[in-house]
Amino acid sequence: MERICAWCNQLLPGDPGGDALVTHGICSPCADTVFSDQPLSLQNIIDRLPFPVMVVDSDVTVSTLNHQAQEVLGLSSEQAAGHRGG
């Protein structure tokens, strides 16, 4: 079984055992950031996720995209912001 960081996908050392192929943990640099006393911005948090994220308001209007969503959609956050994303 491999264990990867859920924030940056870095392979973590050691075999945690078990039947699954992959499990998730957190690497030291990501833990320092995530568990620091400094508040993270929403953009900083979603940019660290390894999958596309689109943030919309209650009217399904796009507020921002993370890096992965920008890559999948071929749009910058500024280009997507203000458009309906539902």
Ligand SMILES: [Zn+2]
């Ligand atoms: Zn990490």
